Amino acid sequence: MYKQPSFWLTLIALVVFFAFISYAQKNFDAYIIRIMNVAAIYVILGVSLNLINGFTGQFSLGHAGFMAIGAYASALLYMSPELKAMNFFIKPLIWPLNRIQIPFFPALLIGGLLAAGAGFLVGAPCMRVKGDYLAIVTYGFSEIIRVLFNNLQSVTNGPLGLKGLPTYTNLWWSWGWAVFTVFFIKRLIDSSYGRALKAIRDNEEAAEAMGVDLFYHKTLAFVVGAFFAGIAGGLLGSLVMTIDPNAFNIMLTFQIVLIVLLGGLGSITGTVISGVLIAVLMEWLRIVETPMKIFGITIPGISGMRMLIFSIILMISVLFFRHGILGDREFSWQGVISFFKRRQSNRGG
Amino acid sequence: MRRFFLVVLMVSAALMFAAEVTEVRIGAGWEMTGPIAGFGQMSWDGVKLAMKLRPTVNIGGKDVPVKVILLDNKGDKAEAANVARRLIDMEKVVAILGPCTSSCALAAGAIAEQKQVPLVTNTATNPLVTQNRRFIFRACFVDTLQGELLAKFAWEEFKSRKVAIFVDVAQDYVVGLANYFKRAFAKFGGKFFEVYYNTGDQDFSAQLTYALAQNPDTIFLPGYYAEIALICKQARELGFTGNFLAGDGADAPELIQIGGKFVEGLCYTTYFHQDADLSPKTKPFVEAYVKEYNRRPDAFGALAFDAYNLVLDAIERAQSLDPVAIRDALAATKDFAGVAGMISFPPDSGDPVKPAVIIEIKGGKPELKTVVRP
Structure with missing residues (x-):
């Protein structure tokens, strides 16, 4: 492993990347840092959903629900008792949550683990359903979570949500988790488990006939995907400083699905690219919502135009780029090296 | 040099x-x-x-x-x-x-x-x-002032003794104003009960059936104009003949556009009226x-x-x-x-x-009722 050039190239790339992250955190404009944080969270969400949808072939629409669990669980653990008391002014927060305050990292992990638990609860019964029916079941689960959180006043503060959350999320946290997510899921996909997941995607009956435990592997995909969605939810809550159940609605799930579809079902590299792309576009496209002058003509800003443009992007990608940016292709150092070798031989010839 | x-x-x-x-x-x-x-x-x-x-x-x-x-x-x-x-x-x-x-x-x-x-x-x-x-x-x-003002108005002007409070649990403003109203109305010796809904709800028949069964003389609506208009409309259709009272969230032209004749007589507090010499x-x-x-x-x-x-x-x-x-x-x-x-x-x-302004919907228009100076 250590003798392979790809290992050292990856290591060098990571060192360079985190040196850049360190520089960015210290020197970049706060607004750019924010977009970079959102991009990292989108990468985590996209890659984790791709594990379920792209690699295992299970059409899930429950990611927003897993995010909500992670966001609320971690927030309720890292918030100070004073901040909790200020937020819960209708019904007091239940004991012992009203007393507990733990550091950000363990709070995030617990949020992720609780989301993973929910992933198991969803993944296990979903053995009996496939395709569109699975999508409906997982969407139903996501809505159940949202409605539950809207009504559990003494646990989640109901629809009022939690405000003024401390901002722990920075580039180290967000991109650290993004890199770990990509690394973990890449390793999982390249392992025997990953091959089993792909076999399930390609032909469930054949995979089962070959001895693949469908229940175990499908549930594994849901649990791992949900864990990282929970982590992303926790990071997002601390970044935005405000969470409420209605923030985790179907629109958020569609946004994550858009990232996966644009990147390519079954492509981690594509998902990373589209995650960053959509985070940047989400902010950059705000210009269409503000008044602007083109050739001396003032065009009024139309609120809500951003989402219209995203809908058009989704339609175009579904119609013309059915396999997304990269299809199921992945970045590899071998590919980069052979690309440069080809260019050199072309020049030589 | x-x-x-x-x-x-x-x-x-x-x-x-x-x-x-x-x-x-x-x-x-x-x-x-x-x-x-x-x-x-x-x-x-x-x-x-x-x-x-x-x-x-x-x-x-x-x-x-x-x-x-x-x-x-x-x-x-x-x-x-x-x-x-x-x-x-x-x-x-x-x-x-x-x-x-x-x-x-x-x-x-x-x-x-x-x-x-x-x-x-x-x-x-x-x-x-x-x-x-x-x-x-x-x-x-602030809502503390508005809540007291509305409670006083309900007690003295409307002679209300039992109030149904419709609370939008998704809005801090609504929850807060409802609480301040309750506190002040209780001091007068009035009775009240709460029913709950969520921003964006369209059908309030379940809440209204429950509320009207308890015979309130006033419905207090500390929410926002869209839901207020719909609640007024549906309450009148279910036979409610009492008073409607609301907070500043009612103050929008859409209230009358959505509610029409059903919001007639609704009184609400707000911050400004063109006829008020503020x-x-x-x-x-x-x-x-x-x-x-x-x-x-x-x-x-x-x-x-x-x-x-x-x-x-x-x-x-x-x-x-x-x-x-x-x-x-x-x-x-x-x-x-x-x-x-x-x-x-x-x-x-x-x-x-x-100062606060109290408005009454009269003839499909928001008319100045009174100005209350602190």
Whole structure:
């Protein structure tokens, strides 16, 4: 492993990347840092959903629900008792949550683990359903979570949500988790488990006939995907400083699905690219919502135009780029090296 | 030596040129789309008029143009926080106007407080919006006052003894106002009970069936105009003949557009009415507004107009574009003549003491009933 050039190239790339992250955190404009944080969270969400949808072939629409669990669980653990008391002014927060305050990292992990638990609860019964029916079941689960959180006043503060959350999320946290997510899921996909997941995607009956435990592997995909969605939810809550159940609605799930579809079902590299792309576009496209002058003509800003443009992007990608940016292709150092070798031989010839 | 002085002169001239203020950037984060878009639209109309009447601010003897950057928070808490962050970090604004609603103002206020940029909300009335926050101010009264006022009005004017309170559990403003009303109404010896709904609900038959079975003489609606109109309509259709009472969330033309004849007789508190003599600036504002928009001015526009001028007044007194200096000047505001009443901020508070206006829907129009001065 250590003798392979790809290992050292990856290591060098990571060192360079985190040196850049360190520089960015210290020197970049706060607004750019924010977009970079959102991009990292989108990468985590996209890659984790791709594990379920792209690699295992299970059409899930429950990611927003897993995010909500992670966001609320971690927030309720890292918030100070004073901040909790200020937020819960209708019904007091239940004991012992009203007393507990733990550091950000363990709070995030617990949020992720609780989301993973929910992933198991969803993944296990979903053995009996496939395709569109699975999508409906997982969407139903996501809505159940949202409605539950809207009504559990003494646990989640109901629809009022939690405000003024401390901002722990920075580039180290967000991109650290993004890199770990990509690394973990890449390793999982390249392992025997990953091959089993792909076999399930390609032909469930054949995979089962070959001895693949469908229940175990499908549930594994849901649990791992949900864990990282929970982590992303926790990071997002601390970044935005405000969470409420209605923030985790179907629109958020569609946004994550858009990232996966644009990147390519079954492509981690594509998902990373589209995650960053959509985070940047989400902010950059705000210009269409503000008044602007083109050739001396003032065009009024139309609120809500951003989402219209995203809908058009989704339609175009579904119609013309059915396999997304990269299809199921992945970045590899071998590919980069052979690309440069080809260019050199072309020049030589 | 001469060359040295020449270089120094050129460098200092360049620095002076670089430091010269070219425009004053003020942010506006309002609910331009979503379930309460009416509030944002009215607020923005108020600011557009204010910008037309006062497009510059005097800093260092120079009239510097003011640019207001408007962003839509969609009436969503998380988006309100995003908007505040974008206005401060990217647009580099020196102050923020809005949001209208308490839930959004609480979310945006957390960002503004953290970044130390003053935020002046025109109509967010929940006390928590400014509580323990140095950089958050409001141009309106507070729900503690509004709740007491409405309870007194229900008890004395409507002779209400049993009130059904419809609470939108998704809005801090609604929950807060309902609580302050209950507290005050209980002191009078009145009875009340609560029923709950969520922003965006359309069908209230279940809540109304439960409520009307208990024979209330008044329905108190501390929510927002869309739901208020629908509740009034459905309550009348179910045979309710009692009174309707609401807070400032009812104050939008859409209330009458949606509710029609069913909101007739509804009374609500608000901050402004064109016929109320609230300050020397009221009449000129009404004339300018009617001339500009060809319709009567509303409370949200009036208070947004005041919020804009309040910030400009603070900038002129601070003679600086440093947000902290502007905040200090805002906190020191005394007897500022706003179109919706005089504004003075008590020590260590962003809550002005303001008059309240009670409106009654008569003949499909909001008519002035009375002005209550604190």
